[in-house]
Amino acid sequence: MPARPTRPTTRAARAETRGETRPQEPRPPEQHRSEDDPRIMLDRDVGADLYEPIPPYPTRTEREGEFYTRGDGEMFINIGPHHPATHGVLRLVLKLSGEQIVDVDPVLGYLHRGVEKICENSDYYHVIDQVDPLEYVSSLFQEWAAVLSFEKLMDVEVPRRAEYIRVLSGELLRVASHTLYMGFLALDLGGLTPILYSFIERDEIVEMLAALTGARMLFNYFRIGGVNGDLNHEFMSRLGDWMSRAARQTEANAGLLNENEIFVRRARGVGVLDRATALRFGVTGGNLRAAGVPFDIRRAHPYSIYPELDFNVPTRLEGDSLARYLIRVDEVRESIKIIDQCLHNMPDGPVMAKLPRLLRPRPGRAWGACEGPRGMLGVYTISDGSDQPFRFRIHDPSFLNLETVPTLLPGNLLADTMTIVASLDPVLGGIDK
Amino acid sequence: MTLAARTWGRMSLTARLTAILLPLAVLLAVGTVVGIVFILPPTMDFLGANMPLVRFVVAVVGILVLTIPTAFVLIYMELKVIARMNLRVGPNRIGPWGAAMSLFHGFKVLSKEDFAPTGADLTVFTLAPVVTFLASVMTLLVIPFAPGIFGQDLNIGVLYFFAMGGLAVLGLLMAGWASFNKYSLLGGLRSAAQIVSYEIPLTISVVGVVLLAGTMSMNGIVLSQSGSALDWFAFKQPLAVLIFFIAATAEANRTPFDMTEADSEIVAGFATEYSGMRFGFFFFAEYVNVFIISALLVTLFFGGWTAPINWPWPYNLNWLDAAGIGILWIPIALVALVVATDILGAAIWLIGGREWSAPSAFGLGLLIAGAGVTAAVGLACFIAFDWVQGIFWFFAKTYVFVFTFVWMRGTLPRVRVDQLMGFAWKWLLPASLLNLFVTAAAIIILNQPVIPR
Amino acid sequence: MSFIPGLGIAKGMALTLRRFFAPKATIQYPETKPDIAVRFRGRLQLLYDEFGNLKCETCFQCAQACPVECIDMGGHDTKGRFYTHWGPAETYGERREESALRRSGRPVPDQAFTHFGPIDLVAVEEILEARDYDPGNMLPILEEVQAAYGYLPIAAIKHISHVTGASYALVYGTATYYSHLSFERQARTVAVCRCTSCLLAGSGRIANAIGEGLGTKLGGGPAGGVALEQLPTHTPGAASPLVTLDGKPQADVTETSAAAWSRSLAGKSVA
Secondary structure, three states: OOOOOOOOOOHHHHHHHOOOOOOOOOOOOOOOOOOOOHHHHHOOOOOHHHHOOOOOOOOOOHHHHHHOOOOOOEEEEEEOOOOOOOOOOOEEEEEEEOOEEEEEEEEOOOOOOOHHHHHHOOOHHHHHHHHOOOOOOOHHHHHHHHHHHHHHHHOOOOOHHHHHHHHHHHHHHHHHHHHHHHHHHHHHOOOOHHHHHHHHHHHHHHHHHHHHHOOOOOOOOEEOOEEOOOOOHHHHHHHHHHHHHHHHHHHHHHHHHHOOHHHHHHHOOOOOOOHHHHHHHOOOOHHHHHOOOOOOHHHHOOOOOHHHOOOOOOOOOOOOHHHHHHHHHHHHHHHHHHHHHHHHHOOOOOOEOOOOOOOOOOOEEEEEEEEEOOEEEEEEEEEOOOOOEEEEEEEOHHHHHHHOHHHHOOOOEHHHHHHHHHHHOOOHHHHHO | OOHHHHHHHHOOHHHHHHHHHHHHHHHHHHHHHHHHHHHHHHHHHHHHHOHHHHHHHHHHHHHHHHHHHHHHHHHHHHHHHHHHHOOOOOOOOOOHHHOOHHHHHHHHHHHOOOOOOOOOOHHHHHHHHHHHHHHHHHHHHHOOOEOOEOOOOOOOHHHHHHHHHHHHHHHHHHHHHHOOOHHHHHHHHHHHHHHHHHHHHHHHHHHHHHHHHOOOOHHHHHHOOOOOHHHOHHHHOHHHHHHHHHHHHHHOOOOOOOHHHOHHHHOOHHHOOOOHHHHHHHHHHHHHHHHHHHHHHHHHHOOOOOOOOOOOOOOOHHHHOOOOOHHHHHHHHHHHHHHHHHHHHHHHHHHHHHHOOHHHHHHHHHHHHHHHHHHHHHHHHHHHOHHHHHHHHHHHHHHHHHHHHHHHHHHOOOOOHHHHHHHHHHHHHHHHHHHHHHHHHHHHHOOOOOOOO | OOOOOOHHHHHHHHHHHHHHHOOOOOOOOOOOOOOOOOOOOOOOOOOEOOOOOEOOOOOOHHHHHOOOOOOOEEEEOOOOOOEEEEOOHHHOHHHHHHHHHHHOOOOOOHHHHOOOOOOOOHHHHHHHHHOOOOHHHHHHHHHHHHHHHOOOOHHHHHHHHHHHOOOHHHHHHHHHHOOOOOOOOOOEEEEEEOOHHHHHHOHHHHHHHHHHHHOOOOOOOOEOOEEEEEEOOOOOOOOOOOEEEOOEEOOOOOOOOHHHHHHHHHHHOOO
16 A cells, blocks of 8 residues: 555644635633633633532532532542542542531442343343442342342242352351451551451452352352352362351451551541431441441341341441441351351252243232341342343442431541541442442 | 784783783872872861861761661561561562562652642742752751761750751641642641641650750760660650650651541642652652651660660770781681682582582572671671661661551551641640659759759 | 550550561462362363363354353354354444345345455545545445446445544445445456357467466456356357457457457456
């Protein structure tokens, strides 16, 4: 191919090279300035509001207008979406007066994938791996909720061994998730070490689950009517190893934090979520139990084999960040207790119910919910009789827990943002869906 | 072709080397003689006439040079110690046990782009790291490392130290203000508030020591602690040690008081917008600061360069050098090294069999012999020279505290700003005042004479 | 929190100091490899059976089942005859072209599966220059390109898309929509009659000469866009020796002029 001179790429540019000029389109009047606007860099007076997180569109609601009007001595500051301490891609626009938080505007949706719609276009079998990455820290629970809903829809009887395996793996993952929670809380408070101890613990559990399910993070293990694969020797030996030191090790790791004066002082009385507010916002899980409501789906609306198991629902009255942390510490103990019971009472039998290859439930609707590490994970399915769900609604606890942040933050210091958000334990995969 | 070129072409390699080296050697010898005879005396006279100036220049250069290995060692130590506390291995690929890691960190920082954000006040932005770094380095000037080895023996050494410590705040504040970034601004203001608050208990806690020693000179304070470990001020002023330790941690912006660069709150604080060597200066200053506060802690409370126990046997150069060989010990040590290397290498080669090639056998021999000879020479110097002992004890004690700071960083979470300030004003300040009051009262009541020096 | 201030901190410090000397959890990866569970399905590799044969049978079941269509397969069948492919259509040009043709209701040519070759783009450039690189004039551009090359080369279409800024799919859609545009080279056929009278009149020598000029021989396949064939039957009423071009008798082709004629023919048909 012979070399040819490069040509201007746009028509207007080519016309200019030929000497033709075209009428310029009139510029729109400058109304709202954003940091994305290239014109702003031409400004001579580089003012302090150059990097203000002001939205690039006209304010849409009264609340937004109120938030983005600055009072005297106030400033905006962005925490997230890529800030060292935000979980996932949460963005909090803080209005600060000095170091004190005046107002918060949480901005969500950086991780939105439209999972519900994808699920509505998948077979019932495929839904399970679509919902996996929602709660990516503890994905078995999201599977569990979906599977519970489908099983109700199809009247499937799950074999008892499969139920035991579900509880066993689920509680293992709850321990992993709570351990990670403690580590991240400590990391957000400036401690470097606990997060690594947490990850060591979590890695052991996750490797163990990889031996059982075949994956470390997105397990895709639960099936409608059972689980994919029975217990195997490798998993059991790893589990036995871990169980022999689990209680001691988790206690030691927690001891690094929950007796530490600096940690306790920073967490106690910070972000107090009282009982009424928690109930009004629909907060569930450890955050609700820290506020004094002993609500646990495993006891309140029992599913699987939880009615047969002996465990407590730890509750605390304070409702502050420290209580939320200590609830997790207690829940790890309870989970280890449950795992022990599961191992002792594991029945024999199949792990999958007999099901047709093509699942076409009768038209109807079903709600399935389970107690995840962050609260009630629910799935509401409507079937129209085809092999795909007509409507697939995911109820994510992190979202409701995170909703309390704008009420908890104002009045606190900038440093407390991290304590409060981390102690609520949001997982952005589930929040943004 | 000239005659010279033709001759050169015909010469062998040895002849060429000789032709180059011999005139050079002659020139060098002549130059040396000329230098010693004609240039050295007037130079020495001149330098001798300006002794304080020479001493100052040498001290400044020496201290500037000292900061580099200090910072490198501290960075490596922090990486490694925190890693081990985290049940990790830490750097282990570059150099033996990853020891060259911080060196390569330095190269990396040097090779990075130095940019300033739009809207930054460029002059202040550029000056800030320099001010911070120089403030740290200048503080080192008054620290006595060993008897006779110190930058300058100011009679207001302690005061000078706190003045320079105050200068460091200025650098951080400049950085925070000039970066045109709200995280930086918050970091700068936090550092100002924090350091100003902690200066007060820090200074007052030292006043007790100054009362006991009767001098503000660092050397004087060290000398007044000489004796055994029981003479250290740490045992006379235990509360002051605690206050000083906490306040100094805050002063150096170390965990748990690293408010200014709280990475989970204000990203990197004042250093958010810095990159390249400008950031490197901050980084250096931080680690030099850790060294300095440890050194100061040692100097003021833990006896500085004095040994914790008294040596029961008499020792000096004459006792050690009974044969009266003197400076000839140096060539003797070198010869011993060569001989020992040969013997060890030959032994390894003969005993080791085929797995050992000659170079590796002699290499190992050199390693072992070198270690042995170095240890022997070191021990001899340690026994013979006061200053070697002083440096050993000083650095040993200082690194214990450096380790403590790193250890704290590996363990503790960060305190909150208001708690930090409340702690300074509500607890540390009254406690330091109490300490001062009790010390002063005790001196008066016990009628302990203030030792003039 | 205990009642003695600092005890919790001291306990934490003691723990980290103990861990300082504890065995480390790090796995030094390239030197030591961690145990990977037998059931772990994250291994991206094809498995072999105990005889060393590839276990994959290219049955496409995995690609079919993959919910996010990240599995993409292609390969020859067991006899090495066909190239088969499964995967997200939009990632593969040939798939896209194939589906476009299928939607336009035309047979899918095998050509669509072969990679397009480079062509001399001078003619395309001239046409585009004349048309002001305007995507609005796409149909005339494509027609002129076809007129210049005798067909629409894929490379020309890619070039048009690249230079005018119109998306490739759009240009391709235009080209496949109109039935007078063709991606296939319109091959010309020179046929030589080999009946007795023509042979006697020298058609054998003419065929050799034409073959030489075209660079092929009778029955040797097409060369330079021109095929040399044997005429099945002598056209009634035509003079011997009979040479046809695309079915039209060429009266002026003689033994002497055949070589030059065929050479000019080969030169005329654009390569």
